[in-house]
Amino acid sequence: MSFKTLITLATLALAVVAVPTKRATCSNGRTTAHASCCVWFDVLDDIQENLFDGGECGEEVHESLRLTFHDAIPFSPKLFLQGKFGGLGADGSIMAHSEIETAFHANAGVDEIIEAQRPFAIKHKVSFGDFIQFAGAVGVTNCAGGPRLEFLAGRLNVSLPAPDLLVPEPR
């Protein structure tokens, strides 16, 4: 190995070592990319224990996964083009305005999981929209062969009720 190559390798090694780590250490000792994400470790522990019965792949997990879809799918560019409100997708509106959205025919049965989830979101002060997607992503990891879904936080906790007829029916 030439001296020049050695110097280049040493410089690279130093550069790697010198890269500043932005990771934050949370109160429970776990680390994450940013301190604002620490709350999700608390939510994780709480829902695995108290919503998903100790990390099971039970009915709360199935219902939570379904809820991610029923909150997110009402988003209609067509309605917007007509000058009407077309929903804002995964915005937590199904929980914030559950009295309206659970009355939609296609949402039959989602009321139970909404009521089960809501206190966790309120307790941890995270938005309904974030909570619904997080619970779905965590839940499927409890199921054998389930995927590890990416979760992105940051949804506002402000929403309008989605319009009816945007959640597809089986037919």
Ligand code: HEM
């Ligand atoms: C056009 C799309 C879809 C239609 C028409 C549809 C329809 C349905 C229907 C009719 C049920 C049975 C509900 C009942 O218990 O009466 C159901 C359950 C379910 N759906 Fe969908 N679905 C769709 C898309 C999705 C997607 C994208 C997901 C996942 C993100 C999903 C996850 C689930 C789960 C997990 C259940 C079982 C819930 C439980 O066991 O409580 N569905 N779906």
